[in-house]
Amino acid sequence: MKMNYFVFGTNDMAKAAGFYDAIFEGVGVNKVQDEGRMTLWMGDGFMFALAEPFDEKDATVGNGTMIGLNLDSSAEVDLMHRKAISLAAQSEGAPEVRSGRYSAYFRDLDGNKLNIHCMI
Secondary structure: OOOEEEEEEEHHHHHHHHHHHHHHOOOOOOOEEEEOOEEEEOHHHHHHHEEOOOOOOOOOOOOEEEEEEEOOOHHHHHHHHHHHHOOOEEEEEEEEEEEEEEEEEEEEEOOOOEEEEEEO
């Protein structure tokens, strides 16, 4: 079994989509849908989406919820973390070696937590 897709809720689609357009630029993740209440990007073997909640209530973050993105190198981890912070993301851990992986953490503009890492 492997992960197929994951979705983060957002309360500001235009702002959130612009953030992820910039984050995914140059790493092989491309926007494939940008209409209605959902924006969708595809990478090699997975999909990532932003959605305005179907029940029309505010999107909220899950306490303890996080997604991990595997990158090809420590340079990509450093670059993506710097880019995220420059786009107003909140750092949740600067790039360093943790548990045998080079990793960093940040929260997007809606407060969703991401881990980016590569094998060392």
